[in-house]
Amino acid sequence: MTPSSRFPFFRQGLCLLTLIACSALPPAASAHHSFALFDQTQTLTIKGVVERFAWTNPHITIYVDAPGPPAQRFKIETGSVNALKRTGWTADSIKAGDNAEVSFKPLKNGEPGGLLVEIKIGDVVLSGGG
């Protein structure tokens, strides 16, 4: 049982800067796996192109191709569809081909991936959830 609501950055939920004001949002939650996969002490930021947006449970996943060097595909995981839908995410919040700036808590094993903190696409900022 691992709800994300205890992490301040998870609780920010979604802030569509161009559409709605950030306000008090219900806590996002995930029970699927431990957050120990990720290094909570670090936040990395990459820029790239969204290769795929998987609107799926138990986690929404965003695949981002970063030019590097070295060129890498990052697998960025975030909360469940149910939790993030409550904060305003939709199935078309992110699309393949979007240019994105992504900050995330990296995988401890050093592989190119992590837990989403925030993704910026143009003026839209989406905050992650566990």
Add this chain to the structure above:
Amino acid sequence: MKSALTSRTAMIFLGVVLVTFTGMSSAATASKPQTDKHSVAKRPDISGTWERTPDDWFGENPDDPVHPGGPMDLKAPYAAEYVELKKKQAVANEAGTPIATTSSKCLPEGMPTMMAALFPIQIIHDDKQVIVLGEYLQQVRRILLNQPMPPIEKLDPLYQGHSRGHWEGDTLVVETQRVRTDVLFYDVPHGPAMKITERIRLRGPDHLENQVLIEDPQVLNTPYRFTFEYKRSNYAIQEYVCENNQIVIDSEGKASLSLE
């Protein structure tokens, strides 16, 4: 006068017939469920969507949640195993390969964890049953009302166990048995004879309380008690299909994220 007496005699006769018939009828249906004296119109309406309260019920660390009734009074071998498990988990977490749980495999939480309502739950009820729908993993729990619990040897183990309930005044009392023994509660196992008793009642129109008692002669020295509090929510429970599990579990039970 005679007419009145005749009428009274007829009423008494009719009454005797009715009582006799009713008695026969009851005897004939003795094995059927009792009638719930708390009809739909009279009993408390606990239907609706519920979320846990207060918001910080889980504690600060998602990998070390607060036990709802404090530490459990475990019998010696289980207490030692629990300490060892916590050490093993700490090492695995530090390495970034946490030990997988049933949830990591998209399996149901089971009882009583489902009632912890990490995601919202919805309650639907009528005279014969209370249905609890958990959004997380689309779990379903059926509580049959006014039916005796079958002998334990007749019950197959289930994630949510077998639940029988009845109303005592404003309180729904539910007994649950035969929860699968691979279902853990806060990483604590249980024996096949574990019994969960819940006392569920409205403390206000939008405030639901569930007093839970776990008795387990195999694992617990003393019964474990705690209370889940819920607030009413206008949230509509959504579909949750665990279709895209990206967790890879190795031979030691440690989890990592697939990069596929």
